[in-house]
Amino acid sequence: MKNKLYNETIYRVLIIVIAIFSALFVGAILLLIAKTNPLKAYYVMFTEPLSGKFGLTEILVRAAPLMLVGLGIAIAFRSGIINIGGEGQILIGAIFGTFIALTFPNLPPYILLPFVFIASFIGGAIWGGIAGWMKAYLSVNEILSTIMLNYIAFQVYMYLIRGPMIDPKEVSYGTGVPQTALLSKNAWLVRIIPASRLHAGIIVAVILAILVYIFLWKTTIGYKLRAAGAEAKAAKYIGVNVKNYLVLAMLLSGGFAGMAGAIEVCGVHHRGLESISAGYGFSGIVVALFGGLHPLGIIPASAIFGLLIVGADMMQRSVTVPASIILAIQGLIILAIVSSQIFFSNIALKEKIMIKLKLMKQGDKDDS
């Protein structure tokens, strides 16, 4: 039995490695077109981030928001909702948190930070909740509504950081960069490794991942949420108000994305600025799927994704590859990983390959 688990793991790793390699192969063609040596570029991408304090801490800096968004997406998925609106929920969360931090700059950190996070959670939850409510009571497809809400959130956010919430200095200097004022130090997350950007947000994210696991699998509310997502008809049969649980799932999902906004504001930038999200709302979906929609799988998944992002950044700098190719390669890797899921979900296919790879014997009789 143990042997079987071991073989399963080998299979899993193998498939993902092959997926990444095939993506890199296609990426290599792009790099060649851009007259870059793909081997050198990839070498930088995968070894540099892991070879020093800077790279390693940066990976975790990226992993923190990804983990939170991924958790939110997983909650929604488990409840049968596909939340594409992470991006908008991050922005609304970020602006709620920023507002609180700017309004109460003198509160001590141990009061202000939780306050900021709660505000961000509420902001994201409202934004997610709108889509949840529309799905439950107006039968609006959540994919459409969350995408549209992303646009609205972005414009609202931009309006606020360009107008009412713009840094007064930007106005007085006449530079007009759209960003809010710097937060007071009381709202900064502590740096946990000196001389790096790595902040306490990663610890918050890991703790929240464990809490989400406990919530979904160990509490009655989590049970109802998963039941409503897995089989709405059966959930109704046992007396679960499925509509309310749809809304709850979206509130939580949005709330977690909102907290990712707070992490970026309080941990990295210390203010609200235009590119606060860096696409985490979308990458978070891949992180969630990659992590098997399980909180404890999302923890490593977000780190791996952090590596991809940081590695691509470093490759861009040291091999001078155009940024657009980096984005394309990231996209390719995501596509390859998502496509490779079929090798896990299609049992017959999996069995065939495992037999070919001699990870499983024909007519195996070990497990009865």
Added chain:
Amino acid sequence: MSEIIRKLEMRKITKKFPGVLACNNIDIHLKSGEILALLGENGAGKTTLMNVLFGLYQPEHGDIFINDKKVIINSPSTAFKYGIGMVHQHFMLVPNLTVVENVALGLIGKRILKLNLSEVRDKILEVSKLYGLSVNPDAYIWQLSVGEQQRVELIKVLCLGANLLILDEPTAALTPQETDELIILLKKMAENDRSIIFISHKLNEVKAVSNRVCVLRTGSLVYEGKTKEHSVSALAEKMAGREISMPTLKQKSKGTTPILEIDNVFAKGSKGTMALDGFSLTVNKGEIVGIAGVSGNGQKELADVINGIGHIESGKILLNSEEITNRSPQKIINKGIGYIPEDRIHEGTIPSFSVKENIIMKDYNKPPLSKNLFLQNKIIEDYSLELIKNFDIRCPNNKTSCGSLSGGNVQKVILARELSRKPEMLIASYPIRGLDIGAAEYVHEQLLEARSENIGILLISEELDELLDICDRIAVIYEGKILDILDRDIATKSKLGLLMAGIKDEKQVI
């Protein structure tokens, strides 16, 4: 057109799934013009074996020979090439295409660019004339009844040139008349030198249609021989591996205390019309009351409104003289009504959840299974193991997903959950539909056991045998109301049959 299959042999077929040996060294053979019945309980390996033959699964061991030549069938299209066609239990038709278009779909693979619908239509008419399969080629699938859809499936396989047909539980969704027509049709096909493999666990049909029978039990071939040499009960015994006797009620209930009272209830169905149209009925403690009727006469709505899932427009429902009209499902569950729903896969259970999680579906939020919102895993674990043991639920372990269990075992999970809660009243909708005879026997035993514990039971069913076996009284529902209620000592199949057709003239019932 492929060569006629004069002789098919499957030799030493072994197919394994994680945790189960679905087919263990099975040999079967078949000649043209023969109808072979593949008999076995749910999970005996019938469907798996046929999926191997149809190229959907690859066996671990074993070979297939057609006309003494070894063949490798690794996909349904290869199977078609050899002349093997399969009609699945669930039809594979596109509802908003016409019959012609559906048949053409199967042919498209052969001629990619040229799709000549009138040619397909001619072919359909030719086939339907040959076998007397009447069907309108231009009708849309959604307009057809289940029986007609099945005919389309048959025509489709025949048009594709199949001369060996595999039918997986073809009668599961058919009415008795449609079943009789199908049997005649299959015999006609056999006379035309086609060979047929008929998968079923309905013994009467097997007896009526087949020449030979192969009985599978837990993945192995346990018996093979001529159908006519065995009686129905002998076949049942071979299938279950033990003697089977459907339990019947010995003594009429003495219960006179009403437990469930339904008074002049009106409720809308999914089409917006009154599906319950002044429905009244009383069930006493320790009594099984049957609801007979052709499905679609308000049975689904009746079960739903009692359990709070459907909405009542007017009327009252009382449990133990306490009004439960339009209460939430949660409240009604707490009041002590158990419900075995018609759709046991999607309503009665959550297929992706484990057996353990399905067992606690109605009690997860009550102590001792949960405390202050937290599930008590240790207690849940013990409780689920106890129920799995007491109700003989066959599963690899309590973490197996319910969706991977056979129908009989899924029903046992539901029974275990509903009966262990000690309800005062139980609604059972079609509790043995689709179950094999051994599982059906078990379900009836449990219902009778519940009755002897003074639980009131409302049994909704279309199968008159089932109702006559275990009901104290049988009420016939017709167009949303009770047409008549017959005591068990005067109820007969013919009386019930007439009432189910809406005829309540005493003179016609002799």
